[in-house]
Amino acid sequence: MKQGRTQMWKQVYDWFERRLQIEGPIKDAVLHKVPRNTASWWYVFGSAAFTLLMLQIVTGILLALVYVPSGAEAWNSLNILNHQVPLGWFLRAMHGWGSDFMVAVVFIHMAQVFLFGAYKFPRELTWTVGVFLLLMTLGMAFTGQVLRFDQDAYWGLGIGVFILSRVPWMGGGLVHLLLGGPTIAGATLSRFFALHVFVIPGTLLFLVAMHVWMVLKLGINEWPMPGRLVRKSTYIAEYNKLAHEDGIPFIPGAFWKDLIFSGAVLAAVAVCAAVFGPYGPGGQPDPSITQTVPKPDFPFLWIYAVLSYLPPSMETPFILTAPILMIAGLLAVPFVAGEGEKSWHRRPVAVLALTSVALAWAVFTHLATYTPWSPHMSAWSGDTLPVKYLRAATPLVRQGAVIFQAKQCRNCHSIGGQGGERGPALDAVATRMTLDQMRYKVVTGGGNMPAYGKNLSPPEIEALVSFLETLHPANEQPAIDASQQATQSSALPAPASGSSPP
Amino acid sequence: MSDQSDSPRKQSTGPDIDRASEQASDQEGPAIVSRRWLLLKAGIALNGLVGLALAVPIVRYLLAPVRKDDSYKSWISLGAADSFPMGETRLVSFKNPWTRPWDGETDNVAAYVRKEGANQFTVFAINCAHLGCPVRWFPQSQLFMCPCHGGVYYADGSRASGPPERGLFTYDYKIAGGQLQIDAGQMPSLSNTAKLVNISRPGQDGRAKDGDCGCRG
Numbered sequence: 001m002k003q004g005r006t007q008m009w010k011q012v013y014d015w016f017e018r019r020l021q022i023e024g025p026i027k028d029a030v031l032h033k034v035p036r037n038t039a040s041w042w043y044v045f046g047s048a049a050f051t052l053l054m055l056q057i058v059t060g061i062l063l064a065l066v067y068v069p070s071g072a073e074a075w076n077s078l079n080i081l082n083h084q085v086p087l088g089w090f091l092r093a094m095h096g097w098g099s100d101f102m103v104a105v106v107f108i109h110m111a112q113v114f115l116f117g118a119y120k121f122p123r124e125l126t127w128t129v130g131v132f133l134l135l136m137t138l139g140m141a142f143t144g145q146v147l148r149f150d151q152d153a154y155w156g157l158g159i160g161v162f163i164l165s166r167v168p169w170m171g172g173g174l175v176h177l178l179l180g181g182p183t184i185a186g187a188t189l190s191r192f193f194a195l196h197v198f199v200i201p202g203t204l205l206f207l208v209a210m211h212v213w214m215v216l217k218l219g220i221n222e223w224p225m226p227g228r229l230v231r232k233s234t235y236i237a238e239y240n241k242l243a244h245e246d247g248i249p250f251i252p253g254a255f256w257k258d259l260i261f262s263g264a265v266l267a268a269v270a271v272c273a274a275v276f277g278p279y280g281p282g283g284q285p286d287p288s289i290t291q292t293v294p295k296p297d298f299p300f301l302w303i304y305a306v307l308s309y310l311p312p313s314m315e316t317p318f319i320l321t322a323p324i325l326m327i328a329g330l331l332a333v334p335f336v337a338g339e340g341e342k343s344w345h346r347r348p349v350a351v352l353a354l355t356s357v358a359l360a361w362a363v364f365t366h367l368a369t370y371t372p373w374s375p376h377m378s379a380w381s382g383d384t385l386p387v388k389y390l391r392a393a394t395p396l397v398r399q400g401a402v403i404f405q406a407k408q409c410r411n412c413h414s415i416g417g418q419g420g421e422r423g424p425a426l427d428a429v430a431t432r433m434t435l436d437q438m439r440y441k442v443v444t445g446g447g448n449m450p451a452y453g454k455n456l457s458p459p460e461i462e463a464l465v466s467f468l469e470t471l472h473p474a475n476e477q478p479a480i481d482a483s484q485q486a487t488q489s490s491a492l493p494a495p496a497s498g499s500s501p502p
Numbered sequence: 503m504s505d506q507s508d509s510p511r512k513q514s515t516g517p518d519i520d521r522a523s524e525q526a527s528d529q530e531g532p533a534i535v536s537r538r539w540l541l542l543k544a545g546i547a548l549n550g551l552v553g554l555a556l557a558v559p560i561v562r563y564l565l566a567p568v569r570k571d572d573s574y575k576s577w578i579s580l581g582a583a584d585s586f587p588m589g590e591t592r593l594v595s596f597k598n599p600w601t602r603p604w605d606g607e608t609d610n611v612a613a614y615v616r617k618e619g620a621n622q623f624t625v626f627a628i629n630c631a632h633l634g635c636p637v638r639w640f641p642q643s644q645l646f647m648c649p650c651h652g653g654v655y656y657a658d659g660s661r662a663s664g665p666p667e668r669g670l671f672t673y674d675y676k677i678a679g680g681q682l683q684i685d686a687g688q689m690p691s692l693s694n695t696a697k698l699v700n701i702s703r704p705g706q707d708g709r710a711k712d713g714d715c716g717c718r719g
């Protein structure tokens with residue numbers, strides 16, 4: 001009986017196999033030998049990125065069942081997904097967190113591949129396709145942020161417009177193409193929907209197929225050994241020898257680690273989704289609401305930070321050339337260093353470059369997260385002055401404190417840990433600047449400070465600097481300039497020397 | 503199905519047939535083969551021609567949004583010129599003249615109107631000249647502040663501090679029938695409304711002009 005059933009399944013299988021003829025290629029892929037020490041936890045990021053792509057496709061299709069890609073309805077449909085469709089919030093959260101994880105895993109995968117010299121001969125094209133996969137992934141993240149169609153999406157697009165508009169001659173046309181018209185509107189959302197759902201995913205899947213095909217055909221990169229040099233003339237033979245003499249079948253030898261890591265990543269996405277919930281949508285995309293503090297999503301925070309530190313004269317040259325140079329640099333890697341050492345023990349420049357890039361990225365992302373350069377728009381009316389600063393205040397100093405609040409100084413300068421961080425904290429400003437220096441700075445501005453000379457009357461300026469002069473620790477004297485110091489120090493010992501006072 | 507030869511292991515039949523037919527075509531002689539290649543080339547050429555012919559309308563369709571700025575703009579009333587208080591800056595909003603029914607709230611556009619004299623106005627776009635974020639007006643300190651990267655502008659729109667390379671963008675305006683009208687309809691950016699030009703005004707910080715380039719001779 002049991003044997004008969006097995007026989008029946010065998011026949012069904014054979015019927016399909018006779019027509020599909022897919023058993024051979026699958027067996028080849030599954031059982032192909034990989035060098036033994038590539039069955040490593042370091043080699044799991046590519047498959048995890050693929051798993052996340054599948055997750056994004058599935059959750060994306062599920063969201064598309066409800067989402068309305070219309071300028072007038074998108075924001076509402078997301079709120080309905082969040083609050084009315086059962087578990088709609090969870091699907092949105094999975095898609096949003098899946099996106100962040102995918103960007104992160106793709107970057108980690110790239111860093112690992114770079115560190116292991118896997119882009120060298122004959123895997124140059126695999127790396128090149130990988131660079132485009134990275135760009136597609138970032139493209140998905142940006143277009144996805146637009147589909148959220150809230151204030152951040154609107155003003156994020158605005159930043160895109162201002163970047164594109166700097167392109168010489170074609171800037172205006174490019175902006176119209178990006179937006180589908182003269183402003184960010186319904187037409188813009190429609191085209192970003194087409195990009196996010198058809199154009200980029202289609203390209204992404206095609207490139208992924210190419211990428212994986214080449215990994216199968218060329219074999220996984222062997223574990224780098226110091227002194228084992230890549231030479232175009234000998235590499236293929238050496239690799240085949242290694243894979244055959246010290247190789248194990250890909251499944252199950254290496255694949256079980258891929259499976260476990262992918263499962264763990266999926267679980268992490270689900271936990272983040274369940275605990276932290278979906279991203280927004282934030283405020284409705286009404287550009288006449290100026291009470292907004294737009295900020296890009298996680299993958300683009302570093303750009304947001306870089307753009308705030310550029311001196312004005314560098315802005316346009318940097319924006320126009322940096323992306324091209326970055327992409328060209330990435331694409332050039334395998335053609336500049338296609339042979340030679342793979343081991344990070346013998347590639348100090350590569351290790352240093354990777355570390356520098358990673359550090360810079362981390363620093364800029366951290367800065368962008370805590371936005372020290374953005375004024376705190378409500379600090380002047382919302383944050384209170386610590387009482388201790390006003391306990392012994394004269395009426396003039398109190399008036400100065402009122403001016404300090406009312407003229408929005410607080411939006412950029414913190415006191416008592418509250419307020420903006422664009423300018424320096426002023427808790428001890430009197431120890432750093434003399435009265436005259438403060439007066440000059442307030443009137444003329446400079447650096448990142450506006451000149452208040454036009455907006456404050458002389459009595460207001462006097463009151464303000466009187467208040468600022470009280471801002472020093474009790475045990476520290478306020479700063480005085482050299483001439484004052486000279487008169488003071490010469491005035492003090494004067495009686496002792498016996499000379500008559502002036 | 504019962505026939506054992508149906509087993510997938512015997513895959514060799516397919517390729518054998520291919521090889522056989524290849525040999526057959528070789529035996530057909532060079533004239534026939536070159537005629538087939540010619541026909542293939544004709545087929546490719548035909549598809550290329552049709553592709554080109556189709557590309558024209560497709561590219562035209564794709565480029566439809568690319569137009570001259572002026573074709574998107576028109577005069578819009580912001581209300582009676584008398585209704586704006588003298589010497590003050592007010593936030594106004596208007597409907598974008600270029601709309602589609604599915605634009606939703608995005609067709610609300612805001613601007614700052616500053617009345618400087620009887621019929622003297624300056625109408626600022628709310629977009630920061632750095633990266634387009636909406637600036638906020640603080641009447642107490644007479645400053646516009648941008649929430650993104652901390653660009654600050656004076657009341658006359660000139661750059662006070664921060665990363666912007668120039669002052670706020672302004673709209674052209676006119677008074678028609680007592681109404682304040684502006685020429686709007688296009689998101690202001692460095693490529694259209696005002697370009698990257700020096701609009702230095704009296705009292706502007708000298709350092710602000712660093713990025714403003716060859717306009718100072």
